[in-house]
Amino acid sequence: MKLFGSRQPKAKISVATAPAGEPLIKMRDIVKVFKTDAGDFTALKGISIDFYESEFISVIGKSGSGKSTLVNMITGIDRPTSGTVAIGDAQIDQLSESEMARWRGLNLGIVFQFYQLLPMLSLIENVILPMQLAEQYTPAERKDRAMQLLSLVGLEDYAHKMPANVSGGQQQSAAIARAIANDPPIIVADEPTGNLDSRSAAMVFSLFDELVQQGKTIIMVTHDRHLAAKARRTVRIHDGLVVDDGASTDVVDLSDAKPSAGAAEAATLADAQQEEVTEALKHAT
Amino acid sequence: MRPRYRKVIADLWDNKARTALVVASITIGVFAVGMISTAYLVLPEAMNRGFVAASPVNIKVATMPFGDDLIKSVSRIPGVGAAEGRQTVEVRITKADGSLENIELIATKDTGMHEININNLIEGKQVPDDNELLMWRDGMQTLGFSLGDIVTLELEDGTIRKMPIVGVVDDLTHDNATMRQPRGYITLDTVEWLQFEPIYNNMWVTVDRDTDDGNYIASVSAEVQSKIENSGRPVFFVREFTSAVHPMASIAQAVLGILSILGLLIVFLSGSLIANTLNSLITQHTRQIGVMKLIGARTQQITAIYLIEILAFSAMALAISIPLGAIAGYELSKVLSTEINVILPDRGAVPLMPLVVALQVFVGLAVPLGVGIFPIRRGAGITVEDAVTGGGKAANKESKSWFDRTMEKIKAFQGPMVIALRNTFRAKGRLALTLFTLALGGGIFIAVFNVRIALHGKVDEITGYFAADVNLDFDRNYRTEEIEQFAKQIPGVDYIEGWSITLGDIHVEGQQATKEVIMFAPPADSRLIEPVLIAGRWVRPGDQRAIALNEAYLSVNPDAKPGDQIQISVNGKEKTWTIVGIYQFTGLPEVFGYTTYETLSSEINSKFHASSYRIATQDHSLAFQQDLSAQIDAHFQKNGFLVKEAQAGGEFRETMTEQMDTIIWLLLVMALLTAVVGSIGLAGTLSMNILERTREIGVLRAIGGYNSIVVRLVMIEGLIIGLISFLLAAAVSFPISTVLSNVITIAIFKSPADFTLSPNGFLIWSLLVAILTTVASLVPARNAAQLTIREVLSYE
Structure with missing residues (x-):
């Protein structure tokens, strides 16, 4: 018995890219069945979809529609029961947990609804950590870069604070800084503004928008149609199937959920903040 | 089944690792309690039963040869329970590994009819016939023999006698934890065959009552001595023993006491383990508790659910630890019993003891409930809001x-x-x-x-x-210079000292009875002894009748101090000696005194002579000592010396x-x-x-x-x-x-x-x-x- 699972040789992990015009993320015939005591539940019913470089995609749908399950297939948090997920050259549904973690370190930044900073590390240490894990940059460069990223999200004065000592918005900003620490081509955000006030939510949007300008692909799960409308492309999931996929302005009958209290305001604020963020981001990335 | 009990079972079953951890934690503590308390009950009981059943001797008197008449006469003294004669002789025996060692042989007319120091039969015959040997269990191990072996004895004149070992016995009255000379039992006729006189030289007496009263035993002893002296025989030495308590009882109590403290410590530690795990369990269940409260559960009801869980953990732990503790307790007693000379009843005869089980049940329930009640009360008392928000507002204010x-x-x-x-x-x-x-x-x-x-x-x-590297004893005195010359012919011998050894009697002030003192006299400049002095100093060259006594003398005369003058009879002459120091020995009751060779050899008229020698060797390892002992033995025998024993000091x-x-x-x-x-x-x-x-x-x-x-x-x-x-x-x-x-x-x-x-x-x-x-x-x-x-x- 292998106590810790197979220890794979450190294969060279490349950053995911796609030839011009080709999709960066290719999902084919994705079926996901959850086995429960009440019987099998099919969360995804054969979804095939592509995502391209520099796209800002919002994934929307009712609770239980399968939207989080869909992005979990991209992050490798979950695996399809059948079907394939290819990102760049990597067939990620074939990777082991440990390989997936290594791959993810270089290619994917994840932003959670509840920030998920490691509570025992300061904000700057949280940002440095992905670089250490992926063995990117020299130690001195890591520190400089982490500080630049924290400045980018307006946290330079809070760099050495512990997560418990800053606000939710600041934690989420630090989490975004952490997500882009290794300059990954893809960022996946699951309800990133669900726990934030409108000003913080706007800041997050501005950041995302500018990251897209820089060539990142952002896939964001949200309930909020106003915020979803800020993305360039919106994918609507219903009952395990993609029922709409198009430019965000085309999205009709977006939601089953009410917009969050600050969402509309956030959308406006986002435009105002975008310019200052753009400037900072240029330096960081 | 009611839902609350179903929850208890689900909690136990769903997280098997946690259940195993809590049960293991309780089990270890209860097991330790069971093991040690079983030993605590089994061992002293077996010790005292065996000791009393052996009818231990109260008075031992060494005197000139005597017969049945004197025994009858002593047995009629008021206060005497029984009197028996023994002949004690010492010969050399060839060990299983070929080396020689001295063995003490105790003889009576009929070893089967003893009333004093009754041997406990381990295997073979209880009573030896003529020219047969019963061996003491410990001696069998030391010498490397087993039942049925033929042993070779070497007599003083070099005659060889062979005897079969027909039985193995245990002397449950054995009182010396630290020095064990091999011992055997033979008939008086066998004594004659071994070229000794078939008569008694030791009177063994028990008293009729108050066997734990030292004063009563001393008063009967005085009468016995008087009777022996009146028969025209001198009393060489007297030893008195109380017999209500096994002589090793204090050691057994100390060892069991230490084990008990360690056992309690283990219970305490297992309690802390249980506390840790239950704390974690309650933390993990905080939300469940919140939900239960939300649907109407009261604090007491929630407390009851978790107390039942603890009882279930305890029940599982008790089921494992009670039988295991009993088995381990018996095995622990067995290990200790060989060291403190106790015969244990068979395992089958030691059932689960109600007192031990009760103690285990108490510990198995009280400790988990005692340490578990705090986290349970904390958990059960949590508000719904705190429970569902994972600690609520208070948790966010992290201090x-x-x-x-x-x-x-x-x-x-x-x-x-x-x-x-x-x-x-x-x-x-x-x-x-x-x-x-x-x-x-x-x-x-x-x-x-x-x-x-x-x-x-x-x-x-x-x-x-x-003991030096080699202790060399002869059957008679030889000139020390001569022995030194012969010893130095043997490669490996560094230097040799001749020691005078004799018995003396200290006249204790205010008492009629004397206290026997075993007097050792190494040369004044001896390099072999490094005494640990309680008071005063060690003997020095130039000292005149100076003596350093061991701490046992303080029990005879608690006020004794360096500078005191005491009367000691040596070689029949009573003279004044000066105590120069009190040194620390083993705590044995016997009084030992050290003086200089120059003083004692003069007192016993054996200047420049000794029968006992201490040899320092160039290599101090046991193997070297044993090898050299054999060489020294052979060398001196070959040159016509009457060697009694050459023993490696490392063996002691x-x-x-x-x-x-x-x-x-x-x-x-x-x-x-x-x-x-x-x-x-x-x-x-x-x-x-x-x-x-x-x-x-x-x-x-x-x-x-x-x-x-x-x-x-x-x-x-x-x-x-x-x-x-x-x-x-x-x-x-x-x-x-x-x-x-x-x-x-x-x-x-x-x-x-x-x-x-x-x-x-x-x-x-x-x-x-x-x-x-x-x-x-x-x-x-x-x-x-x-x-x-x-x-x-x-x-x-």
Whole structure:
């Protein structure tokens, strides 16, 4: 018995890219069945979809529609029961947990609804950590870069604070800084503004928008149609199937959920903040 | 089944690792209680039963040869219960390995008709026929024989006699824990065959009542001595013994006492383990408790549910630990019984003892309930809001100690190392209990090695008074110069000293009776003795009738001090001697005195002569000593000397240290048991930490933390705990060593030990703690590495 699972040789992990015009993320015939005591539940019913470089995609749908399950297939948090997920050259549904973690370190930044900073590390240490894990940059460069990223999200004065000592918005900003620490081509955000006030939510949007300008692909799960409308492309999931996929302005009958209290305001604020963020981001990335 | 009971069963069954951890924690404590209390009941009971059944002697008088008439006459003295005659002779026996050793043979007319010191038959015949030998059990082991072997005896004139061993017996009245000369039992006719006179030279007497009253025994003894002297025979020496309590009872009590303290410690440690696990269980169940409250459960009802869970844990632990404790208790008694000369009843005759079971049930219920009630009350008393929000507002106001702030400032480490370091100190209460358990286990473990060295030092100190590398005894006096010349012809002999040894009688002021003193007289400039003086000084060249007495003399005359003048009869002449010092010996009741060879040889008219020699060899190893003893024996015999015995001094030491080592092994087993409790505690702590940090591990994976990073985090945390516990263990080992050494040496030798430090204990424990922490971290680390982010999200 292998106590810790197979220890794979450190294969060279490349950053995911796609030839011009080709999709960066290719999902084919994705079926996901959850086995429960009440019987099998099919969360995804054969979804095939592509995502391209520099796209800002919002994934929307009712609770239980399968939207989080869909992005979990991209992050490798979950695996399809059948079907394939290819990102760049990597067939990620074939990777082991440990390989997936290594791959993810270089290619994917994840932003959670509840920030998920490691509570025992300061904000700057949280940002440095992905670089250490992926063995990117020299130690001195890591520190400089982490500080630049924290400045980018307006946290330079809070760099050495512990997560418990800053606000939710600041934690989420630090989490975004952490997500882009290794300059990954893809960022996946699951309800990133669900726990934030409108000003913080706007800041997050501005950041995302500018990251897209820089060539990142952002896939964001949200309930909020106003915020979803800020993305360039919106994918609507219903009952395990993609029922709409198009430019965000085309999205009709977006939601089953009410917009969050600050969402509309956030959308406006986002435009105002975008310019200052753009400037900072240029330096960081 | 009512839902609340279904919940209890589900809680027990769903988290089997946690259930196993709590049950194991309770089991170890209850097991230790069962084992030690079984030994506590079985051993003293067997000890006293065997001792009383053997009808131990109260008065031993050595005199000139006598017959049945004197025995009859003594037995008619008021106060005498029984009187018997014994002939005690000493011959040389060839051991199974071919070397020679002296054996004491005790003879009576009919060994089957004894009323005093009745032997307990182990195997073979109870009564030897003529020219047959019954052997004492310990002697069989020392000499390397078994039942049916033919032994070879060498008589004074070189005649060889062969005798079969027809039986193995145990003398349950045996009173000497430290020096065991082989002993055998023969008939009086056999004595004649061995070229000794077939008559008695020892009168053994029991008193008719008050066998624990030393004064009563002394008064009867005075009458017996008077009767013997009136028959025209001198009394060479008298020894008196009380017989209500086994002579080894105090040692047994001390060992059992130490084991009991260790047992209580294990119960205490297992209690801390249980507290840790139950704390974690309640923390994990906070939301469930909130939900139960939300649907109407009252605090008392929730408390009852968790108390029932604790009772279920206890029931499982008791089912395992009661039978195991009984078996281990019997085996522990068995190990101790061989050391303290006790015959145990068969295992089958020792059923589960109600008192032990009651104690185990009490400990098995009281400890978990006692330590569990606090987290349960805390958990059951939580408000619904706090329960469903994971602690509510209070939890967000995290107060930080200076320690937390210091940890946050540590910049020397990076990444996983700093995470592991800070993680270690997050659950401080849990860490403290784990460290306490591991450090105490380690402290005891290290201390046991120090105690071993201290005990061996004590043995060296004691054997140094009478044993050199080789003790050479002759059947008669020879000129010391002559013996020296012959000895130096043997390669390996460094130097030799001739010692005068004789018996004297000290006239104790205000008492009619005298106290026998065994007088040793090495040369005044002897290099062999390093005395431990309680008062005064050692004898010096130029001293005139100066004597240093052992501490036993203080029980005869508590006011004795250096400078006192006492009357001692030596060789029939009473003279004034000056006490120059009191030295520490073994705590034996016999009085030993050291004077100079020059003084004593003059008193006994044997100047320049001695029958007892001490030889220092160039190599002090036991093998060398044994080899040289054989050479010395052969060399002197070949040259016509009447050698009584040439014995390696290391053999005395070996015999004594073997017994000490049995106690050490017992302590070591208990220390290991403590260490196992500590390791279980560590494994539990790490598992609970991981359970509570599942989300963080998932996040780490989400940002690129691969398997070995996750494993490393847990392993480093385990090793940090191991390292801190080692440092604490090293610190607490000092006081533990002192207390343990003193308790044992005072029980056995009636004097405290010198504090000694053994690097072995520290080294072995450092290795062991590294292994234990690694093993204890492996499973939690593996579990952590196998966590997937999806599981983390479902945990959320």
